[in-house]
Amino acid sequence: MILSHLRERDFERQPWRNGGGFTTEIAAWPREGRRTWRVSVADVAASGPFSDFSGYERTIMLLEGDGMVLRFEGAPEARIERRWQPFVFDGAWRTGCELLGGPVRGLNLIVDREAARGTVEVLLPREALERPLRADWTLLYALSGRLKARVGAAEHALGVGEALRIDGCGDERLSLSSDGIDPAAAMVEIRTLRR
Numbered sequence: 001m002i003l004s005h006l007r008e009r010d011f012e013r014q015p016w017r018n019g020g021g022f023t024t025e026i027a028a029w030p031r032e033g034r035r036t037w038r039v040s041v042a043d044v045a046a047s048g049p050f051s052d053f054s055g056y057e058r059t060i061m062l063l064e065g066d067g068m069v070l071r072f073e074g075a076p077e078a079r080i081e082r083r084w085q086p087f088v089f090d091g092a093w094r095t096g097c098e099l100l101g102g103p104v105r106g107l108n109l110i111v112d113r114e115a116a117r118g119t120v121e122v123l124l125p126r127e128a129l130e131r132p133l134r135a136d137w138t139l140l141y142a143l144s145g146r147l148k149a150r151v152g153a154a155e156h157a158l159g160v161g162e163a164l165r166i167d168g169c170g171d172e173r174l175s176l177s178s179d180g181i182d183p184a185a186a187m188v189e190i191r192t193l194r195r
Contacts, residue, residue, distance in 0.1 A: 001133075001168040005156045020048040021103075027139055027165050029190075036115045037190045039139050039163075040108045044068065047098045053091025059109040059120045061086045061186065063143070066101030080106075084143065084184065086120040107141065109188055118190040125185070128177040135189035138166040138174070145183030150175040158185070 012025040021044040028038040041063070050070075060080065062068075067081030073094040078087055081100060089095070091110060111118035116136075123129065125147065133151070140149055142158040149156050149164050152172050156164050166174070176185065 001151075001166065001170050001172060003151055003154055003156070004165040004167075005158075006163040006165055008161060016051070018048055019046075020097075021045045023108075026141065026163055029137065035110070035112065036192070037109065037111045037118055037137070039141070039188055042106050042108050043103060044097060044099065044106065045103045048096070050095035050097055052094075053110055055113055056091035056110040057088060057113055057118065058091045059086050059088045059118065061107045061120060061122075063105045063107055065104030066099070068100055068104055069098045071096045071098065084122045084186075086122075107186055111190060114193070116190050116192045118188065121187045121189075123176060123185045123187050125176045125178050125183050128175065131174045131176070131187070133166060133169050133172050133174055135169055135191050136167075137188075137190040138169075139186075139188040140164040140166075140174070140176070141186040141188065143184040143186055145178045145180030147180070147183055147185055148177045 013022055015022050021042055024041045026039045028035050062080050062083050070078045075093055080087055109118050109120055141163045142160050144160055147158040149158060151174055158164060
């Protein structure tokens with residue numbers, strides 16, 4: 001098992017080809033070539049089309065802003081306006097985004113459908129909680145408050161916008177606590193499909 005405390009200096013920020021925003025990559029695997037998965041934060045500055053991610057399942061979760069309406073070709077539209085509510089859709093769907101107010105920021109997970117499955121869950125550790133580590137990759141992304149994450153003997157203090165990446169599963173458990181106000185974290189889990 002490998003633990004990595006990721007901070008802003010570890011992230012990669014890139015502009016969208018269509019000029020509608022920026023993507024900040026938090027973590028991905030593998031680093032080069034076709035990705036099995038990627039976790040990122042998108043800053044959406046203007047309404048417009050989303051990129052084609054055929055072959056991937058996408059999860060998007062509003063972090064900041066008034067929200068957006070996603071319109072799909074051949075599927076019902078989705079109104080994304082409640083903070084910290086993950087929404088899953090097919091990356092192959094032709095998707096248009098209409099902002100409900102100004103710019104928005106969202107957490108994004110893409111997972112290769114043929115290689116893995118992924119989930120995003122929001123944890124609110126007002127009291128200490130524990131979770132078993134059963135996924136091949138786990139990413140804990142701090143949304144608010146001051147968080148303390150412990151795996152085995154290792155403890156990491158996470159500020160807002162920082163992440164703890166855990167590669168490999170074992171018999172360990174993740175313990176999460178906070179001494180801050182309104183603590184919250186997104187827990188991303190990715191499991192490979194066994195063949």
